[in-house]
Amino acid sequence: MYKVKIDKEKCIGCEACVALCPEVFEMKDNKANAKKQITDKKCAKEAADSCPTQAIIISNK
């Protein structure tokens, strides 16, 4: 299980995470928003790796 956190200050709203993992991420006011704080979806990790500003923080739970 992963714990998902988004640093909204860093997020530039490029939507890469939503494209890679729509189950967990959505756009809210032009910034990424985690629909679920805790998930077992592997794509959440991929999204974090793809984030250009490293605004997504994933930790194992």
Add this chain to the structure above:
Amino acid sequence: MKKMKKENEMETHSDVKAKVDSQKWFYTDIVKDHFFNPKNFLSEKKANSYKADGVGLVGSPACGDMMKVWIKVNKEQDKIVAMKWSTFGCASAIASTSMLSMMVNENGGMKIDDALKIKPQDIVKRLGDLPTRKFHCSVLGDKALRAAINDYFRKSNQINRMIIEGSRLIDKETGVTDKDIEEAVLEGADTLEKIQQKLKVGVSNKVCIPEVEQLIRFYKEKYFG
């Protein structure tokens, strides 16, 4: 074994190497080809005389990039027959949008409904991969194409087909969203009259006018204090 080989390959062929953590980036030959010889690129000079049915402009000011897409549409077949683009973006943005334009233009064009289904993942697959950290660059061309299709829908009076993401529809007759109003205010339309000249919002659908006025006030406050 296969994985080891790939790592060895990256060892010798890495295209970008970070000084700090010696992280290596690898671009496929397809990416390089599209970067050095972009397909369907529209130069600034030709853009003025290019007769497009839809134009889409997106960009992230934080990234400093911008992407513009032009499409020509065959109305009877509901098909995009030509897609052109231009960008101030990075190598990956250039390569992925070049590939996207090739995907849309090949076999005589693509049905609009199919073009709307293209995902950044499909582009990355056709490129043979992109460095993970550069994946977001392929989102840009995709977004600009959607914006161009929306623009075509608006111009050809197919408001009900417009897909509006991350913005709110204000006038259902003209398809004007809060984002359109924000852009118009930024371009200097600071009164209802000027906004209406530009966007025709609320000209026949008068119900939305109070909301439009409220948005003009809000964005004026936001950007010009």
